[in-house]
Structure formats: C-alpha cells, structure tokens
Amino acid sequence: MKHDKRPVNLALTTLRFPITAIISILHRVSGLLLFLSLPFVLYLFQQSLASIEDFDSLQDCFQSVILRLVVWVVLSALWYHLIAGIRHLLMDWGVGESKTGGRIGARIVLVFSMAAILLTGIWLW
Amino acid sequence: MVESVSSWSRNGLRDFLLQRLSAVVIAAYIVTLVFYFACHPALQYYDWESLYTASWMRIFSVLTLLSLIIHAWIGMWTVLTDYIKWILLRGLVQAVILLILSICFIWGIMILWSV
C-alpha cells in the first residue's frame, strides 16, 4: 500500500498534545530510563550489601550532589512509571476509561507523581 | 494467529498479562521497600543485611528480579517494535537488550546469594 498522497502533519510545534498523550509518552520515556538505569541500580545495591565498609563508603558517596541528583532522577522515573502504571492497570480493569475519566486520571497521575518526586527530593537532602 | 518469535511468550495476550502481573509484583516490592525505609530512618548496615538474609525477603527479591526482567523485556520489545521498522537492526538491538537483561538477572542473583 502506498500512502504518498496522504496529508502529513508532523509539525510537532503546531500539534497540540492532550494531557493524556503527554502522560502516555512520559510513561514510555520513564520505562526506558528505568531500563537504562538497571546496571547503575544493581551496582548501588551490590555495594550496599557487600560489607559494612562498602555500605559506609556508599553513604559517604551520597555527600556528592551529583550522585544524589542522579539517584533523584532515577527515583523520579520510578515514581512516575509506577503511578502512571497503576492508572494503566486500572484502565485495563475498566476504571476511568471515558474521555473525561482519562483526563481526570491523567491529572491525578501528574499531581501524585509530582508530590512523590518532591518528597523524594526532600528525603534525599 | 501471527506468532512473533522474539516476543516473550510468543503470544500477545499472554505477554500483555505477564506484563501486568510482573508490574504488580514489582509494585508490591517497591511498597515494601518504601515501608521499610520509612521504619528505618537512619539505616545501619546490620539492619539492611538482616533484611536480605531473611528467607521471605530473598524469595520476594528473586521473584521481583524475575518479574522485572520479564517486564522490561516485554516493555522494550514493544517500544522497539514501534520505532525500529528495519528488521535486521531491530533484531540486533533486541539481542543487545536481551544480553543486558540476562546479565542483570545473573548479577542480581549473585548479589542476593552473596548476602
């Protein structure tokens, strides 16, 4: 099949994305990020359990702002993916599937994940 | 029915269910850890170590690790299938991801077994 004659509008600056689309792509991006951070998380996990010396030196490393920032980004992705994932599961279950329901759910996801991300930041600092 | 040789269970519906089931296991694990951290504000090594020597936690951790690998594979498979249309390249990237996930699984088991 050839679609050459179809009008194409991928001018991203002129398209308006509804909140549900943003929620959805962020879920994908956060999932991708979590996958990429797996080796890093496993490394931290390994150091935390290797020995008391490694545990303590890991705690010292957390003095570094950069490490804390990286961990914050990973945890933020985790919270977002978790909360948006729960909305996804609820919608698979049939909850909030309507157009307005989807929008309300998307707002709840944004508010909850923002709160979780902020709290994590406070906890880390 | 079209079967895809590289999907996890070669069956879209089963993949769909497995991805949801694994998501629930991972979520439960996260909630457990958050609860644990909330109960141990100034965490010491020996508390942390004794958590991971407990049998229930080791079983739970291995189960979560397995769920995570399956979940990430199905998830990444979906993403790759959406964006990489050139089958050779997709196969190659899939192989790299499979390798990374296998290493993570074995590494995770090694960490859990060394405690």
Ligand code: HEM
């Ligand atoms: C921490 C490790 C995790 C990783 C590496 C991960 C990774 C991914 C990836 C790459 C996708 C594919 C995204 C897409 O198709 O757009 C995905 C999808 C999904 N994830 Fe996760 N995830 C993790 C944890 C979780 C948790 C804790 C939940 C709990 C609710 C969850 C729920 C979901 C759901 C429901 C989907 C399906 C989305 C869809 O079909 O479009 N994930 N995940």
